[in-house]
Amino acid sequence: MVNNAIVFKIDGVEVRGKPGQTIMHAADEAGIYIPRLCDVEGLEPQGSCRVCTVKINGRTAAACTQPVAPGIEVENDTLEIRNCRRDIVRMLFHEGNHLCPCCEASGRCELQALGYRLGILQPDKYPYLQPVRPVDASHPDIMLDTNRCIRCGRCIRASRHMDHKNVFGYIGRGINKQVGVNGKNLAQTNVHIDDHAVAPGICPVGCIIQKRRGFYDPVGQRRFDLHPIGTEIEKTPKGIKK
Amino acid sequence: MKSNLDSVIAQACNKHKNDPGRVIDILWEIQKSLGCINEDAMEKIAATINTSRVHIEGIVSFYSFFSETPKGKIIIRLCGDIVDRHAGIDKIAAVFSEELGIGIGQTSPDRKFSLEYTACIGMSDQAPAALVNEVALTSLTPDSARDIARRLKSSSDPSKLVTVRGDGNNGNHLVNAMVKNNIRMKGEVILADGIQAESGLKKALSKTPLEVIQEIAESGLRGRGGAGFPTGEKWKLAQKAEANRRFVICNADEGEPGTFKDRVLLTERANLIFEGMTIAAYAVGSDSGILYLRAEYAYLLPYLESVMEERRKSGLLGTAICGKKGFDFDIRIQLGAGAYICGEESALISSCEGLRGEPKNRPPFPVEKGYLAKPTIVNNVETFCCAARILDRGSAWFAGIGTKASHGTKLLSISGDCAKPGVYEIPYGVEIAALLEMAGAEDPVIVQVGGASGEMIGRGFFNRKICFSDLPTGGAITIFNSRRNVLAIVDYYLEFFADESCGYCTPCRVGTVFLRERIQKVMHGFAESADLDYLKDLGKTIMMTSRCGLGSSAPKCVLNSMAQFPLVYSSHLKESADGLQPGFNIQKALEESRRIAKRKSMIYDPVFGNENER
Ligand code: SF4
Ligand code: SF4
Ligand code: SF4
Ligand code: FES
Numbered sequence: 118m119v120n121n122a123i124v125f126k127i128d129g130v131e132v133r134g135k136p137g138q139t140i141m142h143a144a145d146e147a148g149i150y151i152p153r154l155c156d157v158e159g160l161e162p163q164g165s166c167r168v169c170t171v172k173i174n175g176r177t178a179a180a181c182t183q184p185v186a187p188g189i190e191v192e193n194d195t196l197e198i199r200n201c202r203r204d205i206v207r208m209l210f211h212e213g214n215h216l217c218p219c220c221e222a223s224g225r226c227e228l229q230a231l232g233y234r235l236g237i238l239q240p241d242k243y244p245y246l247q248p249v250r251p252v253d254a255s256h257p258d259i260m261l262d263t264n265r266c267i268r269c270g271r272c273i274r275a276s277r278h279m280d281h282k283n284v285f286g287y288i289g290r291g292i293n294k295q296v297g298v299n300g301k302n303l304a305q306t307n308v309h310i311d312d313h314a315v316a317p318g319i320c321p322v323g324c325i326i327q328k329r330r331g332f333y334d335p336v337g338q339r340r341f342d343l344h345p346i347g348t349e350i351e352k353t354p355k356g357i358k359k
Numbered sequence: 360m361k362s363n364l365d366s367v368i369a370q371a372c373n374k375h376k377n378d379p380g381r382v383i384d385i386l387w388e389i390q391k392s393l394g395c396i397n398e399d400a401m402e403k404i405a406a407t408i409n410t411s412r413v414h415i416e417g418i419v420s421f422y423s424f425f426s427e428t429p430k431g432k433i434i435i436r437l438c439g440d441i442v443d444r445h446a447g448i449d450k451i452a453a454v455f456s457e458e459l460g461i462g463i464g465q466t467s468p469d470r471k472f473s474l475e476y477t478a479c480i481g482m483s484d485q486a487p488a489a490l491v492n493e494v495a496l497t498s499l500t501p502d503s504a505r506d507i508a509r510r511l512k513s514s515s516d517p518s519k520l521v522t523v524r525g526d527g528n529n530g531n532h533l534v535n536a537m538v539k540n541n542i543r544m545k546g547e548v549i550l551a552d553g554i555q556a557e558s559g560l561k562k563a564l565s566k567t568p569l570e571v572i573q574e575i576a577e578s579g580l581r582g583r584g585g586a587g588f589p590t591g592e593k594w595k596l597a598q599k600a601e602a603n604r605r606f607v608i609c610n611a612d613e614g615e616p617g618t619f620k621d622r623v624l625l626t627e628r629a630n631l632i633f634e635g636m637t638i639a640a641y642a643v644g645s646d647s648g649i650l651y652l653r654a655e656y657a658y659l660l661p662y663l664e665s666v667m668e669e670r671r672k673s674g675l676l677g678t679a680i681c682g683k684k685g686f687d688f689d690i691r692i693q694l695g696a697g698a699y700i701c702g703e704e705s706a707l708i709s710s711c712e713g714l715r716g717e718p719k720n721r722p723p724f725p726v727e728k729g730y731l732a733k734p735t736i737v738n739n740v741e742t743f744c745c746a747a748r749i750l751d752r753g754s755a756w757f758a759g760i761g762t763k764a765s766h767g768t769k770l771l772s773i774s775g776d777c778a779k780p781g782v783y784e785i786p787y788g789v790e791i792a793a794l795l796e797m798a799g800a801e802d803p804v805i806v807q808v809g810g811a812s813g814e815m816i817g818r819g820f821f822n823r824k825i826c827f828s829d830l831p832t833g834g835a836i837t838i839f840n841s842r843r844n845v846l847a848i849v850d851y852y853l854e855f856f857a858d859e860s861c862g863y864c865t866p867c868r869v870g871t872v873f874l875r876e877r878i879q880k881v882m883h884g885f886a887e888s889a890d891l892d893y894l895k896d897l898g899k900t901i902m903m904t905s906r907c908g909l910g911s912s913a914p915k916c917v918l919n920s921m922a923q924f925p926l927v928y929s930s931h932l933k934e935s936a937d938g939l940q941p942g943f944n945i946q947k948a949l950e951e952s953r954r955i956a957k958r959k960s961m962i963y964d965p966v967f968g969n970e971n972e973r
Contacts, residue, residue, distance in 0.1 A: 208869040286413030294862030
């Protein structure tokens with residue numbers, strides 16, 4: 118057994134974590150999926166999308182930033198929490214402009230996949246904010262369409278911590294908070310097509326687009342056609358069996 | 360022009376040692392000299408202090424007192440708070456607009472004037488009020504506004520507008536403000552006359568740091584900012600945290616709409632505040648402190664600097680304070696730049712570090728990892744004042760005031776529909792009804808306790824008490840009489856939250872906008888009962904999932920008002936005869952398609968078939 122294991126429960130199931138580990142990370146290792154959007158393996162957690170909200174001893178917190186603690190009872194897959202997550206995912210749909218059928222990211226988009234997983238069939242609960250933001254197509258290899266941006270900051274963190282550049286950054290506040298680039302447009306930054314920040318899988322939606330590569334896979338073979346989001350974690354349980 | 364830009368930037372950056380941590384100070388100087396921080400300036404600043412341009416843009420676009428587009432030499436910021444609205448700020452706005460020939464949000468073509476609304480400037484007891492650059496103008500009338508506008512046009516010097524100075528230190532030449540203190544009631548802890556200066560500090564230095572913390576803990580002092588965390592415990596945690604440096608920060612960013620008691624303390628009790636901070640520094644082992652002053656109170660900056668300078672000369676700040684070898688402590692003032700969220704302690708720390716004023720993830724808490732990742736205590740202005748008094752008079756004395764569970768006094772900022780708005784220092788445990796009586800409120804119907812993020816109380820609940828077990832509050836008491844519209848008040852608070860949300864997390868950034876949209880639907884009579892369920896649901900989601908207190912308190916005004924004034928809501932609901940949503944006019948919606956299809960609807964046009972197609 119692992120030394121210093123921290124034992125706690127997620128939806129009644131016993132899970133072991135290590136000191137300093139987040140609830141999300143411990144859950145992943147135990148094969149329990151906690152939905153997420155701003156968190157992705159390899160980047161510092163940011164705790165901004167709030168999709169990973171769980172209840173810990175009756176109080177809500179973000180699983181991606183909350184450390185494990187001995188004896189805590191975490192509620193993850195309950196109706197109340199599912200409803201909260203649905204609302205948040207809906208908010209993200211309504212905040213931007215999402216026309217899935219003609220989006221390059223369809224089928225490999227985490228927002229869309231989460232919509233399916235959470236059972237959001239008709240996004241009509243909230244009003245549409247319908248922002249109109251210019252598409253930045255200045256760069257020869259990369260395009261940026263922030264109309265679909267969910268402000269997850271994955272591109273920002275990847276650029277800063279993996280590429281050691283600052284191609285992207287947040288600007289504005291409140292509903293006007295957006296992702297900006299370090300220059301008048303993308304072409305004027307030092308972004309490169311080989312940067313981690315613009316690699317597929319960093320942007321969870323269809324904002325950062327590699328030119329001449331669109332529509333990666335045919336329908337039926339796209340990432341989430343094969344496995345619904347989260348099943349990659351659920352299928353490889355490494356946690357303790359009872 | 361270009362070389363002017365270069366030299367202004369070089370000078371500003373140089374003055375702050377090209378330290379990216381002091382970028383807010385740098386940006387302030389550039390904003391003042393150039394009237395804006397444009398793309399060129401951002402590029403240049405980034406290059407000079409070795410950071411990225413998008414980082415600078417992120418900061419400039421975060422704080423509302425910075426601007427990317429040129430502003431006038433004189434910026435008139437009208438207080439857009441609800442109390443000011445009720446006091447007729449719109450009439451004042453119309454006068455300025457007419458006299459200066461510009462609309463709200465505009466800058467005159469000669470770049471002399473800008474006119475805009477701003478969030479509560481902390482003058483609700485003398486509304487309507489405005490800031491002209493750093494000069495606060497209070498109790499405005501259309502006539503005085505006209506006079507002010509004309510004088511500004513001829514002299515272009517806002518400081519000349521102050522012809523009559525306010526009471527107390529407002530009259531000090533370094534403050535030079537027409538602001539009134541409006542102290543209506545002095546309690547024995549903070550506003551009492553004849554407080555023995557530095558007695559608390561001297562007594563503290565005769566004890567060990569742990570004894571000081573013990574004294575604070577025994578007094579039962581809890582943070583006066585609203586959250587009410589036990590102060591002694593906070594200090595103990597910071598003192599225990601392993602580190603080579605610790606920081607003491609005073610939160611003077613009172614941005615909660617309707618609060619102004621810190622303004623009075625900063626004016627009249629500056630020494631007591633610094634004394635409290637120094638005691639805290641001694642207790643936790645800190646050598647530097649920061650007073651975070653909201654930009655709206657910039658008119659107090661020269662005075663506060665002079666008080667600190669005096670203290671340095673008297674050995675109350677600096678090295679070997681009061682002759683105590685090894686106890687060195689000094690304070691700097693960090694000026695904010697217009698962001699309510701910076702009142703949140705971790706956002707305030709971000710701002711002190713020269714970042715966007717966004718809250719940080721917790722844990723770790725600031726007492727472990729705060730300013731520059733060092734253990735930091737952040738306390739409110741009033742809390743530091745209490746701490747100094749506790750060290751002077753003892754924990755037993757303090758614990759003897761107030762109620763059994765809420766010790767000491769509380770400063771309240773009372774404003775709105777009452778005859779005597781101002782600052783009241785009351786012992787904990789006083790009922791709302793008694794406050795209303797004291798303030799001379801006739802016909803009060805709604806009392807908002809604690810500003811926008813506080814609790815809305817209807818007439819049936821005026822027996823509730825100000826204390827930690829009933830109504831804990833940062834101190835704003837806003838009174839509304841029967842002529843006020845509850846929904847308009849709620850709409851105002853939501854507008855405030857949507858504007859002030861930092862935008863970091865989804866539920867607060869997006870949810871507050873949706874809440875407001877639906878409240879407006881109710882207000883305009885287009886809502887049905889399902890909309891009320893929607894509001895409750897959405898409010899609950901936002902409260903449960905938001906990352907900090909702003910998001911988790913934003914829906915309170917909606918939920919409170921629905922519970923307290925259900926009849927107001929139901930009287931606005933509409934049940935339409937056709938069973939369709941009341942806000943939706945099917946005939947109107949069909950018009951366009953009728954035109955395109957060149958025929959009528961089979962279902963919705965009852966005369967269909969009886970008429971010839973057109
Ligand atoms: S980004 Fe995702 S959710 Fe948005 S339109 Fe594209 S596929 Fe749909
Ligand atoms: S561009 Fe993509 S990765 Fe970057 S913040 Fe927006 S959604 Fe996230
Ligand atoms: S709750 Fe609002 S203010 Fe707080 S972090 Fe989230 S967006 Fe920012
Ligand atoms: S995944 Fe945790 S907040 Fe986004």
